[in-house]
Amino acid sequence: MVKQNIGVVNSLIRITCGLTGICYGMLNLQKRPWQQGNWTIITLSAMKVGEGIVRFCPVTYLLENQMTTSGQSHGQGNQRLNKQDSQKSQEHS
Structure with a gap:
């Protein structure tokens, strides 16, 4: 369906x-x-x-999937960077 x-x-x-x-x-x-x-x-x-x-609408479907996929990848990248920053700050403390 x-x-x-x-x-x-x-x-x-x-x-x-x-x-x-x-x-x-x-x-x-x-x-x-x-x-x-x-x-x-x-x-x-x-x-x-x-x-x-x-x-x-297949075009709307593709655009919505692209927006959610790109949003998730950027969000995961930001989470990884935040974890690395917190680890570095703990090492320096």
């Missing part, structure tokens, strides 16, 4: 913008079927609709 990581308002905005993008891409596809950019717009918009329905 995928843990939801976006809110209700965010998902509604994604669904609305995604459906708008799909309509825009389809209309442009009728006018200029030889352009590949229309398929890109349709594909990206469909992904946004899917993200809104499932309420899970």
